[in-house]
Amino acid sequence: MERSDNELVRASRAGDADAFRELVERYQRKVAAVALGMVHNRDDALELTQETFIKAFENINKFKGESSFYTWLYRIVVNLGIDFQRRERRHPTIALETPTLGGGELGDNLPSEPSFEPYRNVRSREVGDRVTQAINELTPDHKAVILLREVEGLSYDEISRVMQCSKGTVMSRLHYARKKLQGRLRDVL
Amino acid sequence: MTCRDVSGLLPLFFDGELEARQMRAVALHSSRCAECEGELRQIERVQDAVAATLSARVDELDLSQVWPAVKRRIGTIRVPWTQRLRLWSEEHDVTRWIGIPALSAAAATAAIVFSLSSGSVTSVTSEAPQIAEVLPVDNTAIIDSLDSSAENVAVLNEPETNTTVLWVNDDTDYGSEGFPP
Numbered sequence: 147m148e149r150s151d152n153e154l155v156r157a158s159r160a161g162d163a164d165a166f167r168e169l170v171e172r173y174q175r176k177v178a179a180v181a182l183g184m185v186h187n188r189d190d191a192l193e194l195t196q197e198t199f200i201k202a203f204e205n206i207n208k209f210k211g212e213s214s215f216y217t218w219l220y221r222i223v224v225n226l227g228i229d230f231q232r233r234e235r236r237h238p239t240i241a242l243e244t245p246t247l248g249g250g251e252l253g254d255n256l257p258s259e260p261s262f263e264p265y266r267n268v269r270s271r272e273v274g275d276r277v278t279q280a281i282n283e284l285t286p287d288h289k290a291v292i293l294l295r296e297v298e299g300l301s302y303d304e305i306s307r308v309m310q311c312s313k314g315t316v317m318s319r320l321h322y323a324r325k326k327l328q329g330r331l332r333d334v335l
Numbered sequence: 336m337t338c339r340d341v342s343g344l345l346p347l348f349f350d351g352e353l354e355a356r357q358m359r360a361v362a363l364h365s366s367r368c369a370e371c372e373g374e375l376r377q378i379e380r381v382q383d384a385v386a387a388t389l390s391a392r393v394d395e396l397d398l399s400q401v402w403p404a405v406k407r408r409i410g411t412i413r414v415p416w417t418q419r420l421r422l423w424s425e426e427h428d429v430t431r432w433i434g435i436p437a438l439s440a441a442a443a444t445a446a447i448v449f450s451l452s453s454g455s456v457t458s459v460t461s462e463a464p465q466i467a468e469v470l471p472v473d474n475t476a477i478i479d480s481l482d483s484s485a486e487n488v489a490v491l492n493e494p495e496t497n498t499t500v501l502w503v504n505d506d507t508d509y510g511s512e513g514f515p516p
């Protein structure tokens with residue numbers, strides 16, 4: 147029988163690495179989606195995902211179970227992502243990786259046979275590139291709100307807990323970010 | 336409701352964050368107003384595009400790398416013994432100790448200390464009742480508190496015998512980094 151998050155958290159607290167592995171595998175995709183939206187570059191996103199789980203493990207005795215485990219994880223990944231971006235902004239290195247959805251240097255990871263999923267077609271790839279670019283242009287806070295709402299489907303209440311701000315702030319950030327994206331994507335959507 | 340009344344509510348309607356009465360009112364208006372319906376479609380298109388884009392990009396990540404990398408790093412993190420002790424006391428419901436003869440409690444205390452130093456806490460429960468049967472003493476011990484705000488210190492009070500046991504951990508590797516995420 148599948149163990150609940152709370153059971154796995156308790157076992158992880160006692161140092162049970164297998165229990166923590168289950169938590170990692172259960173939530174890595176969700177965490178990675180937020181990480182990817184926050185930092186854009188795949189290597190950085192993977193690094194951020196790993197850092198999130200390491201930080202979670204180190205601090206698991208501080209997780210009180212008052213909110214769900216995944217909102218706690220989101221809080222860690224969002225905070226790390228915001229920190230990461232502030233560091234990048236102070237020390238800009240190279241240009242952001244050009245997103246190449248479904249092609250280019252990603253070839254190794256993709257099935258070699260042609261895919262007929264709608265997203266993989268040329269038009270969708272172009273839209274994907276534009277969406278990625280538009281998200282990149284948002285501030286870290288606006289990015290986080292958009293990702294938590296549009297990708298992860300969190301309620302305003304959950305987002306306000308993750309981001310440690312009021313529901314009103316969530317609403318205004320979400321409104322601003324959506325308007326910004328609508329403006330940027332008007333010609334492709 | 337007019338378009339002006341509705342426009343600020345459209346995102347909340349879309350996200351299901353309005354109360355039922357308002358949800359109905361906005362739904363009714365939007366079903367008859369092309370402009371407001373168009374606004375909702377715009378929000379939906381952005382959501383679909385963002386969700387599809389991120390989902391496709393996550394598919395391109397090699398997530399099989401995550402656990403091995405995490406495992407390597409957490410392998411070096413030592414679970415502080417205070418944490419194991421706290422967990423053990425939660426799991427074994429410390430109130431059960433009330434009624435156990437003092438000697439047995441003292442023996443169990445020794446067992447806790449012993450088992451912590453040997454890295455295992457599982458043997459404690461089976462040992463304590465056995466000793467209780469062998470040495471029935473009409474005296475009770477209450478573990479008053481098994482907690483401390485400091486990570487490296489645990490306090491165990493036994494009011495009946497007026498005993499306080501203080502454990503101080505010299506494990507300097509562990510730092511909490513002041514991180515409540």
Ligand SMILES: [Zn+2]
Binds near residue numbers: 338341365369370371
């Ligand atoms: Zn209208």
